[in-house]
Amino acid sequence: MDNDLLVEIKDLRLNFRTFDGISKVLNRVNLKIWRGDILGLVGETGCGKTMTALSIARLIPCPPGEIVGGEVFFEGEDVLRKTDEEMRLLRAQKLAMIFQDPTTSLNPVFTIGDQMIDIIGSRTDTSKASRLSMLGVLSNLVPAIRALRREARERALEMLERVGIGDASERIDDYPHQFSGGMRQRVLIATALSGTPSLLIADEPTTALDVSIQAQILRLIEELVEELNLSVLLITHNLGVVARTCQRVAVMYAGVVVESGSAIDVFKNPKHPYTVGLMRAIPTFDTKRGEIKGIPGSVPNLLNPPPGCRFHPRCEHAMPRCAEEPPPAPREIRPAHEVSCFLYS
Ligand SMILES: Nc1ncnc2c1ncn2[C@@H]1O[C@H](COP(=O)(O)OP(=O)(O)OP(=O)(O)O)[C@@H](O)[C@H]1O
Ligand code: SF4
Numbered sequence: 001m002d003n004d005l006l007v008e009i010k011d012l013r014l015n016f017r018t019f020d021g022i023s024k025v026l027n028r029v030n031l032k033i034w035r036g037d038i039l040g041l042v043g044e045t046g047c048g049k050t051m052t053a054l055s056i057a058r059l060i061p062c063p064p065g066e067i068v069g070g071e072v073f074f075e076g077e078d079v080l081r082k083t084d085e086e087m088r089l090l091r092a093q094k095l096a097m098i099f100q101d102p103t104t105s106l107n108p109v110f111t112i113g114d115q116m117i118d119i120i121g122s123r124t125d126t127s128k129a130s131r132l133s134m135l136g137v138l139s140n141l142v143p144a145i146r147a148l149r150r151e152a153r154e155r156a157l158e159m160l161e162r163v164g165i166g167d168a169s170e171r172i173d174d175y176p177h178q179f180s181g182g183m184r185q186r187v188l189i190a191t192a193l194s195g196t197p198s199l200l201i202a203d204e205p206t207t208a209l210d211v212s213i214q215a216q217i218l219r220l221i222e223e224l225v226e227e228l229n230l231s232v233l234l235i236t237h238n239l240g241v242v243a244r245t246c247q248r249v250a251v252m253y254a255g256v257v258v259e260s261g262s263a264i265d266v267f268k269n270p271k272h273p274y275t276v277g278l279m280r281a282i283p284t285f286d287t288k289r290g291e292i293k294g295i296p297g298s299v300p301n302l303l304n305p306p307p308g309c310r311f312h313p314r315c316e317h318a319m320p321r322c323a324e325e326p327p328p329a330p331r332e333i334r335p336a337h338e339v340s341c342f343l344y345s
């Protein structure tokens with residue numbers, strides 16, 4: 001495997017068992033994240049962006065989920081074959097994750113400092129983590145534990161200062177409700193990046209924030225990515241965020257990655273009919289009222305997805321074979337620009 005390839009998802013298929021039947025949520029997902037990449041993952045709600053990201057950390061709830069095919073490589077090793085303890089260490093040491101709503105990612109009954117110290121402790125081995133999580137119970141009695149907690153607290157303070165929390169030495173003992181939404185997201189970024197991760201998974205990190213705070217958080221992520229030499233999987237609905245932040249973009253539709261490539265290529269020269277439709281739907285300053293062209297139809301029900309290409313009922317280029325057989329695996333139509341569609345097979 002190419003050493004510059006950090007993550008490779010190959011033909012991943014995921015089903016969910018529901019009371020109404022089997023929902024075929026991911027259907028041969030293929031995705032590559034290179035070292036140093038900021039890859040934007042876009043697509044309509046429910047198309048499988050979060051499930052794709054969670055598969056890298058093997059955090060898909062199984063059951064009701066079931067991975068029915070494919071492989072997920074992280075640094076060349078298939079995470080689907082690792083033991084639970086190997087996965088715990090991989091998540092703790094190599095992966096950092098931040099989510100849309102910073103409120104629900106923080107426990108309201110513990111101070112920011114205690115939560116950060118616990119997480120920083122868990123990045124080492126299990127025994128050290130459990131010693132750290134005994135919190136105040138033993139820490140006053142055993143000097144070694146006190147020293148471990150002091151070390152973790154210093155790292156937490158350093159990171160809080162780095163992400164722009166003023167008076168960090170006082171704020172570290174505050175509770176989450178004493179922080180604004182933007183500050184909570186900064187705290188989560190500080191926590192996520194307090195180890196030495198190789199990959200940051202940011203699942204709609206700015207959707208819950210107002211536009212000016214959004215811009216600050218994105219700038220902070222960009223700076224940290226550069227400083228810490230990280231790769232990033234940035235999930236968003238906002239194509240403007242992708243254009244501004246990402247070098248590469250992957251477009252998903254109904255559980256399939258239909259197109260991927262450099263953000264400039266895909267934005268300026270989209271090839272898959274779904275991507276073309278997405279781009280057409282972006283309003284510009286010149287767009288007149290009533291002129292925005294959405295994609296006709298609606299996303300399919302994954303309990304009973306259309307046969308063949310899942311986009312065919314909405315595609316203006318659909319041919320008879322599109323309803324009969326799945327489109328070919330992604331094909332490179334220009335260097336590093338891949339499309340999965342019969343038009344390019
Ligand atoms: N526990 C579950 N049981 C059944 N179906 C699920 C479960 N979790 C997710 N799904 C389904 O998996 C599909 C993909 O979900 P996912 O959260 O990955 O979408 P998404 O692209 O991240 O959407 P959004 O943009 O709204 O966050 C959806 O159709 C969703 O309904
Ligand atoms: S495979 Fe066929 S239906 Fe699907 S996007 Fe391409 S042309 Fe349209």
Ligand SMILES: [Mg+2]
Nearest residue numbers: 049050051203
């Ligand atoms: Mg999601």
